[in-house]
Amino acid sequence: MIKFEHVSKKYATGFEAIQDVSFAINAGELVFLTGHSGAGKSTILKLIMLMERASSGSVQIENKALSQMGSKDIPLHRQQIGVVFQNHQLLSDRSVFDNIALPLRICGYDTVDAGRRVRAALDKVGLLSREKYNPKLLSTGEQQRVGIARAIVHKPKILLADEPTGNLDPQLSAEVMTLFQQFNQVGTTVLVASHDLNLIRRMNCRTLTLKEGRLVDDV
């Protein structure tokens, strides 16, 4: 599903975020990506999403090389991926419902169908009663779950999460992780970047460890 082959990324500033990283994640896997901040976790997620392009090496998603994709192919590529951001990136000018409906509008879903799917996603993260709220009025944990609902509402094949538990207490973190496990169980490939080692250990999943831009462990 996700395949990195000798991938390096050097930013315009000269900073080498990752060097010679190779790994492969199969469809339906739940994998953690860990390492200190600045180790290159975010860069790997950005490369998968085509927010950045690799300086060398090849990144393949579903056997398609991303280097072959032009600007016109990026939207469709991104529509296959759901992303949970650390700072959840919810839009404060609209309701929870409209936030979650955004990916469906982008993908071109019918309004009625979209409404059903948004409620199904809200139900899954246990926030059905909050659909009309402005996200600003929700707690951090709830905001993060709205972010998750938005990431999975269009049933992406791949779910990426960048420090999804960064601002949450251990109990909320565990709840969020349980959600990821549930999505993984229905066949979604999940890649979670996190430096919360305790949590990762408890999850007992495959973990990729990065150190100063190099992949040092894959267990």
Added chain:
Amino acid sequence: MSKLKSPQPPLRGAMQHKVSAEDKRRRWLQHHQEVAKDCLRQLLGSPVSTFMTVLVLAVALALPSFLFTSLSNITKLTDSWESENKISLYLKLELTESEIDSFVQRLLLRNDLVAIDLIDSEQGLLEFKEFSGFSQVLDSLSENPLPAVISVLAKDNSEAGLATLQQQLLAMAPVDEALLDLGWLKRFKGFLLVIQRVVITLSILLAFAVLLIIGNTIRLNVENSRDEILVSKLMGATNAWVRRPFLYTGIFYGVVATAVAWLIIELALMTMQTPVLQLAQLYQTRFQLTGLGALGSCILLIIGVSLGWLAALLSVNKFLNKLEPK
């Protein structure tokens, strides 16, 4: 904190991952409608600033259009003069009526003249009194100061032919002065050409102004929607999808500003109609001011809409280009 629910099998419809092409097309149209409505709501939500922007744009569009309309009116007027190859013969004051009559007879025999029109001094005085407003001054004069005038229409309308004819007529004894109207007409046309260039330059400058005004307004809108654009792009929104609301806003400004500009021009022409008619009567011509007309209005609309669209496109693209992965 509400409790998390265990995963439930979602509704059947929600299991489908694909969207059919037919659905996409329908949804695309639906999105256009939604976006158009949204942008209208947004613009009407801040009526004062929208109105001010529209007004500035309308003035910038109306000014060159008004000048072009005026120019075309003047050109039309001069064209109507040119078609008459008229030479005015001012006869010597001391001529008697019979002498004038015999001169007219002589002119009638010439085959290089199409028409001969005698305005004797009495008739000339009457007309002059009627149209000039100097009737009291003229009444106080003991003698009629005006000579008899014969206006002749030449068959040959080439410039050289007219000049030769003028010389021939001037050489005739009863003629005091033979005036060809083309001399000043030529100078006037040269002058019009210069004015035309000035108007074109001004129009281009004002078109840039319209582009900048709409572009800047849209740029501010883009800045305000920054987060939405960034998030949408990450979720796989196409550039066209992101651009759509801004293009609608640009086109809206273009359409409304054009409509207001059109009103300004028509109102200005309406207020000019009466004085122009009076002026035309003084010159004994029937002249009707023409407005923009269907073609002119269409061109104005196309220019307005294109400028709005282009300004929006440039503003959004500038932002979107920064988001391309490197």
